[in-house]
Amino acid sequence: MAPWGYEKDNGPAHWHKDCPIANGKNQSPIDLINGEVKYDSGLKPLTAKYVPFSDAKFLNNGHSVQFQPSAGNGSELTGGPLAVKYNFEQFHFHWGNNDTEGSEHRVDGKMYPAELHFVHWNSTNPSFKDAVGSGGPNGLAVLGFFLKVGAENAALKPITDLIPKVKDAGTSVTVPSNFDMQAILPATLTDYYTYDGSLTTPPLAECVKWIVFKQPLEVSAAQMEAFRSVINRDGKPMGGNYRPPCPLHDRAVKTSFK
Numbered sequence: 001m002a003p004w005g006y007e008k009d010n011g012p013a014h015w016h017k018d019c020p021i022a023n024g025k026n027q028s029p030i031d032l033i034n035g036e037v038k039y040d041s042g043l044k045p046l047t048a049k050y051v052p053f054s055d056a057k058f059l060n061n062g063h064s065v066q067f068q069p070s071a072g073n074g075s076e077l078t079g080g081p082l083a084v085k086y087n088f089e090q091f092h093f094h095w096g097n098n099d100t101e102g103s104e105h106r107v108d109g110k111m112y113p114a115e116l117h118f119v120h121w122n123s124t125n126p127s128f129k130d131a132v133g134s135g136g137p138n139g140l141a142v143l144g145f146f147l148k149v150g151a152e153n154a155a156l157k158p159i160t161d162l163i164p165k166v167k168d169a170g171t172s173v174t175v176p177s178n179f180d181m182q183a184i185l186p187a188t189l190t191d192y193y194t195y196d197g198s199l200t201t202p203p204l205a206e207c208v209k210w211i212v213f214k215q216p217l218e219v220s221a222a223q224m225e226a227f228r229s230v231i232n233r234d235g236k237p238m239g240g241n242y243r244p245p246c247p248l249h250d251r252a253v254k255t256s257f258k
C-alpha cells in the first residue's frame with residue numbers, strides 16, 4: 001500500500017490493511033452526541049504546566065504540521081480524568097480546505113474548520129514509545145481543541161507565522177525560544193468531553209484517553225489560510241487531513257459539565 005494519507009487511494013478506508021485495529025472497538029475520532037453523553041461530577045479541571053522550550057522544532061511530516069520540543073522538557077499534564085502525571089510530547093493540527101470541514105471530532109454531527117491536538121504520555125512509562133505500546137487507554141492523554149474562525153489567535157501567531165517556512169513535506173524550522181505554549185490554553189481547562197479511544201492516524205493504537213474541550217479556540221481567517229497553504233507528500237494541499245468519525249460501540253462519553 002502506498003504510504004497512508006487522506007487521498008482516495010491511501011485514505012482512512014484503506015488504513016485497515018496495514019493497521020487492522022482500524023476496525024477496533026475503541027477507535028477515534030467520534031461524533032460527540034450531547035444527548036448520549038453522561039455528566040460526571042468527579043471530573044475536575046485539568047492542570048497543564050508548560051515550561052519554556054530551549055530547542056523545539058515546527059515541522060511538516062507530510063500529514064500534519066507539528067510542534068515538537070526536544071525530549072524531556074518538563075512540561076506536564078495532571079488532573080481531570082487522569083490518575084497520574086503525563087509528559088508533553090507534541091502538538092499538531094487537522095484542518096479542512098474550507099470552513100465547513102476539518103475537525104476530527106464532531107459535536108452533534110457538526111465539524112469545525114480545524115482541531116488542535118496536544119499529545120502527552122503517561123509518565124509511569126520509560127518513554128513515549130513505550131506509552132504508545134503500553135496497551136489500554138491510559139498510555140497517552142490527548143487534549144483536543146476545536147478551532148473556529150474569528151479573532152486572530154495571538155498565542156498561536158508565532159506558530160502560524162512559521163507555516164510558510166514548512167510549506168513542503170519533510171521541512172522543519174526551529175521555534176524561537178520565547179514561544180509561550182501555555183498561552184494557547186484557556187485560563188481554566190474545565191468543560192470537556194472524555195472517552196477512551198485511539199490515535200486518529202496509523203498506527204491507530206487504542207492507547208488514548210481523549211479530552212476534547214467544549215469551547216472552541218478562535219483563529220483568524222488569515223491563520224486558517226496559512227494552514228491551507230501547506231502541501232503534503234504528493235504536492236497537494238494538506239487540507240482534509242482528518243479521519244471521519246468511528247463507531248462508539250459500547251463506550252461511554254463523560255462530560256465535566258452539565
Ligand SMILES: COc1cccc(N2C=Cc3cc(S(N)(=O)=O)sc3S2(=O)=O)c1
Pocket residue numbers: 117119129132133142198199200201202203204
Ligand atoms: C511508537 O508510536 C509512535 C511513534 C511516533 C509517533 C507516533 N504517533 C503517531 C500517530 C499519532 C496520532 C495522534 S492523534 N491525531 O490521535 O493526536 S498522536 C500520534 S503519535 O503518538 O505522535 C506513534
Ligand SMILES: [Zn+2]
Pocket residue numbers: 092093094117200
Ligand atoms: Zn491529531
